[in-house]
Every structure is written in structure tokens, then in C-alpha cells.
Amino acid sequence: MRFAFGTLSVVPVRVRRWDRAAGGRAMVLAPVVGAVLGAVAAGAGALVAWRAGGPLGAVAAVGVLAVLTRGLHLDGLADVADGLGSGKPAEDALRIMKQSDIGPFGVLTLVLVLLAQVAALAGQFAVSPLRGALAVLAAAVAARCALAWGCLRSVPAARPGGLGAMVASTVAPGAAVASTGAAMTLLALAGIADDSSVFMLPTAVALSAGGSWLLLRRCVRRFGGITGDVLGAMAETAATGTLLALALLR
Template sequence: MPDRRPRPADEPPGDETGGTAGVGAGRAPGGLPLGDGLRLALTTLTVLPVRTGIVDRRSAAVAMSAAPLIGALLGGVLAAVFVVLGQNLVAATVTVAAGALLTRGLHLDGLADTVDALGSYRAGPAALEIMKKPDIGPFGVAAIALTLLIQAATLTEAGPWAIVAAWAAGRLAVTVACRRGVPAARPGGLGALVAATVPVPLVLAAAALVAAGAVWAVPGRPWQGPAAVAGALLVLVLLLRHAVRRFGGITGDVLGAAVELTTTVTLIGLTLG
């Protein structure tokens, strides 16, 4: 999820971490910026042309906490597309393509940049510099191709509710990655704005809700959905630990990679057996 967040013209000046100097219209000082946070979540995680409000770490905390809800909404739209097109291979391919279009392909771009940086075997600033390059290397191309292929293949074995569950789990990855204790790799950019904004209890509650919703993802196997979500989150935690070790923390690209990896692993878990 590269740092392409638009800065609204009426946004007060702030520091490099996204903090602003003023309080948004209608927000009491110290109040919870639900409206600003939900708008930020929609503009960051979807292609919807929603006008952003005040963008600071408080609204970022709301946005990152609401990410699974946005994922469930995206999953609902994609599930409808899949059903209307007949739930076959063509429908699966179009559904995956629609998923990329509805997010402007930002998560796939973040996946490619992250894999290129990891594949370079460099660490710290040298790895971050590779992430910032506009081109995509062979590791990144392979990562995008394999991810899209696996997602399309698994959708041919999945039902509509499995799509909702997988896309909600994919955006849950953002909430987990932005939990307290996970640092940002850079002093500026999207990663610095959202890193360590979500309290751990809220992360656990969001994970429990997504896992509970996945109970209906596999008909006749109520345990498989929660197990798939749990397995995907385990893989995510390993990715985040590796990112902190190699890059020093998370970036917008790492968040994009986390979304695609968690969505894909969840789909695999939902369609096994």
C-alpha cells in the first residue's frame, strides 16, 4: 500500500508523521474522529472518490481499526460479481481483476516492492531505497503473477461467503500490522502515519470478529474458516517480524504486501480439503 495518500487542500500543516496543527470541523478536541477515520479508510483501501477530512494519527487509528469492515464490504461486492458471472473460472478471473481495480492495484504494487526489497538481501536504508524505485524487478513480477493466479484458482473452489471472509481477513492484516509495538521504517510517509496506532485489545477484538464471521465461509465445516484466518494471521506475523528485522519497521508497501499475502493464504485455507 504505497504512500499515495492525497493531502486535501484544506488540511492544516503537520509534522512528518501526519500530525496536524488543528482540529477538524465538528470534532471536539480529544474526541474520536470517526468520520475522518472512516473517510481515510475508504480513500486508502479503495478506489472510491471520497473527500478526505483531517488526516492525523488519531484519524489513522480509526482508519486502520476499520480496515476489516472495508475489506468485508469489498468482499461483498466481489462476491456479488462472482455469483452474477456464474461462479466459474472466468468469473473467478474477472472477480480477482475487479478486486485489483477497486483498490487501484496499490496492494499489488506494495507486494511487488516489498518482495523486490526482500529478494535483494539488503537491509535498512538500502532495502528501503529499492522499495522506492518506480520499476518492478523479477521478484516483484513473479509475486504479482503468482498471487493473482492463486487467488483466481482458489476462487473456483470458493463460495461467496468465503470471498467476504478472505477480503475481510486481508484488511485485518492492516489492523494487525499497525498495532502498538510495531514501528515505522521511515520517519515520514504512510507507514509513519499509521504505525503503532491501533491498541492491542482492539486488534484482538477485530481478529475475533473476522474469525467468527468466517464460520460460514465453508459450508458444513464451521471450523475451517476460523482456522484459515488464524493460519493466515500466523503467516502475517512472520512477515511483519521479518520486515522489522530487515527494514526497521513497516512502510506503506509492507502494508500492501500484508493485505495480499493474508488474503491469498486465507483463500488457500478456505479451499483445502
């Protein structure tokens, strides 16, 4: 749990174990981090939406989540977009992803994803602050569910070193299923507060998992495996997919 919070959030914890076994367990427990961060962002978004309207509430929620993660997943999303969009061989694409600057593909992807997240959340907050808060929670949890699937034992690391190599191939399929199933159950229970969300929240998470899995397959074929950036891109894909699914299912 320390590994999960220490690497996936700004929560100041001391990571006492830094090995592959701890990393694999951390990816299975990642939805717990999502639930905590999502609850904070959901509360902030609901408060702002109550006082200033749904669009600002959506911006507040997305902004708080970005701050609580140091923008780690957004940075990964931009890097993967630049790598995939470069059209270069795997080695060159991975080098592009490691560079500190951001290219046109990364900028465009970030803008579109953030716009989609804010627009989808604004619609949820327009229904009620509670509906918007539950959507934020679902997106944050879904994003961390994706991490376990990206670290399945059948998925290799694209290069040695870094967080990706530390956690690649460390999660058993059964553990990923159990982690996601527990997260979906938690969201269904949270959805009791809003009757129409009981089935919508877990359904949206399940649908979003398909999008993040497609991205994973593309990255494995393109780069030869995962990196920390790929995991971040999977998380943002799952979060955005959840919000879009909720908007369509409403």
C-alpha cells in the first residue's frame, strides 16, 4: 500500500520496499488509491458545482485529480501520443517518449482528453452535485484498475529500468480480475446514494476497460512492451472512457 500511494499520488509516505513483488501488489491495490483521490476530487467538484455551476465543478474535479497525481498520468498520455504518432521504429519512439519536451501529438491529445473529461463531467454535475461526484469517483477508480491489467504476467517491459520495468509482468490474471471486481462492487455500493448509478457506474468501468486494453495491445505491438508512460496513458484512457460511457448511458 505504501508503494501504491508513494508512486501514484502526492501523499507523503515512505516507501520501505522497492522491488517487483511489492510493485505487483501495489498495482493490484491501485484502485484503493483511486478511491481516496477520487473522493477528494469528487468533494471539491461537488462543492464548486453547488456554488458556481456544473462546468466549473468539472474543471475543479479534473484539476484536483491532476494535482493529487502530479500530472503523472497526463504526462504519460502525452508521451505515448508522441511515441505512437512519430511513426518511427520502437527504439526511436521510446527515445522520443523519454524526452522532457512535448510534441504536437501530445499537445493535441492532452487538449482533446481534458476537454472530453470536463465536458462529460459538466453534464453529470448539471444533473446534480451527487451525480457528478459519483462520476469523478468512478473515473478515478477505473483509471487505477487499468494499471493491474497493464502489468499482467503476459505483458513484458519495453525497456529496462524505470517504473514500467519494475511492475511489468508482476500481476496474475486472477488478481487483476479480483481487483477490478472489488472496485466495481464498491462503485455499485456507492451508487446506492443515487439509484440510477447503481448499475451505471460498474458498467461504465467495464466498458472503459475495453478502451484501455486496446491501447495496451497497440503499445505492446508498437514498443515491444509497457513503460511507465504506457501505464499512465492507460489510466487516462480508462478515466475518460468511464466518463464518456456515463454521459452516453445517462
